[in-house]
Amino acid sequence: MAPARFKDLCLDAADHQAQADWWCRTLGYVRHEFADGPRDPAWPVLLEDPTGAGPALWINPVPEPKTVKNRMHVDVVGDRDELLAAGATVVLPRGEGRKWDVLADPEGNEFCAFDPREAG
Structure with missing residues (x-):
């Protein structure tokens, strides 16, 4: 058995909310809706392929360009x-x-x- 398995793909962004919107429009992805309600806008954004075919994509806020x-x-x-x-x-x-x-x-x-x- 391999020591690890692929989970998600992560992308760093200075304006993670705008980047999340761009990648949603570009890939046809949607923002994940968490069962416990909306997340703090400062937190990373999880994007999903609504068909379930593509990998999850996290857009992570970072301070540097x-x-x-x-x-x-x-x-x-x-x-x-x-x-x-x-x-x-x-x-x-x-x-x-x-x-x-x-x-x-x-x-x-x-x-x-x-x-x-x-x-x-």
């Missing part, structure tokens, strides 16, 4: 132009043997975007 390249990132399947219209920016366009775009969310967190017509 992002300053270096992510060592771990999210991969998404989505239309590049729609992601850009939603507020993403291009970090590295597809090409040079890369079949995906490297984009960034509004706070600069990188993610790879794969074209839905080509993603398996």
